[in-house]
Amino acid sequence: MDHGSIIFSGILKNQEILSLKDNYSQIGVLADSNTKTHCYSAIKNALPIHHLLEVPPGEDHKNLDTCKLVWQLLTDMNFDRHALLIILGGGVLGDLGGFCAATYKRGIDFMIVPTTLLAQVDASIGGKLGIDFQHYKNQIGVFCQPKATIIDPSFLNTLPERELRSGFAEVIKHCLISDSAQWQAIRTKNLKEQDWTTLVHHSVEFKKSVTEKDPHEKGLRKILNFGHTIGHALESYFLAEGNRIFHGEAIAMGMVMESFIAFHKEMITETELNEITSYLIQIFEKQEMPWGDSALIQLTRQDKKNRDNKILMALPEGIGKAQWDVTVSEEELEKSFDYYRSI
DSSP states (O other): OOTTEEEESOGGGOHHHHTHHHHOSOEEEEEEHHHHHHTHHHHGGGSOSOEEEEEOOSGGGOSHHHHHHHHHHHHHTTOOTTOEEEEEESHHHHHHHHHHHHHGGGOOEEEEEEOSHHIIIIITSSOEEEEEETTEEEEEEEEOOOSEEEEOGGGGGGOOHHHHHHHHHHHHHHHHHHOHHHHHHHTTSOGGGOOHHHHHHHHHHHHHHHHHHOTTOSSGGGGGGTTHHHHHHHHHHHHHTTOOOOHHHHHHHHHHHHHHHHHHTTSSOHHHHHHHHHHHHHHHOOOOOOSOHHHHHHHHTTOTTOBTTBEEEEEESSTTOEEEEEEEOHHHHHHHHHHHHHO
16 A cells, blocks of 8 residues: 555455555554444454554544543553554544554554545545644644545445534535535535535545645645634634534634635625525524634634734635635634624
8 A cells, every 4th residue: 555545445345454464563443432333343354353442532532631542552552663553433533543643652554444524525634633732723733644544435324414514514615615616516405415425536636636735734735724714713612612513513604704704805706705605504504603702813813824923814716716825804803703693
């Protein structure tokens, strides 16, 4: 397998999995309680002898305490630098598990088997790994490519509708910043009518092409952050309040507000803004928007794209293109919050 290869395959049909025992001293499978229950049985018989490591699920546990648990388990099992960790889970577990593997004994090989739509189309592609710190999203992390990512669409059948909808936000984002024709195709259908196999391939190929050109997010890759400056701030805000919302729900809100900022800067038309807003509200429904504008603005100031104390965003430039490092003022942020509240 090439380093960082992406394999579209039912994992049970993937013969390369069977050869892993010849290449590694030990193999671990990292799952959370959800993927252990719903997904592990689908792959355990396809794997050589291995250890199962279990951690608690959810963004609440994407932190140093869970990392310590994983590192302790690997240490107790005497995993050396020639071991492999297979991460079976969604975006949270992929981020955390990959970070643990990339830092254990200065790095062991890992593979990702993404089990959610969000992970298959976005989180598992591109080598971004990390954890939350003091309620700030992905504050601690590294860039490191997995040995391979195996995308098995059958796992999507295990997802609750809310989880599927959350992943769809990233699919929508990819269309808005790269492919106006695909955007027009998806916005005529509701969630249940989408062709997931086609959309997963489309998103993976697009994100892969961008991240290969800019692996460490120095330029082009920043377009993938459309919706994420405000979206991550909202996610952090709700997490700190003990009222967590799903990643895609926050990003959908972020895309509405950041599209308004793009309209305010004359980067998209009013018609395009209305298209984006109406479809996102149709799919995700309107969420309760917190009134703590100053707290949200402070959270946007922690965004990793910022520089020289300026808030920088990736914004659509028409539908199908995007521009990165666009400076946004606090006044524009406040107007975008008011726009969302007024919908």
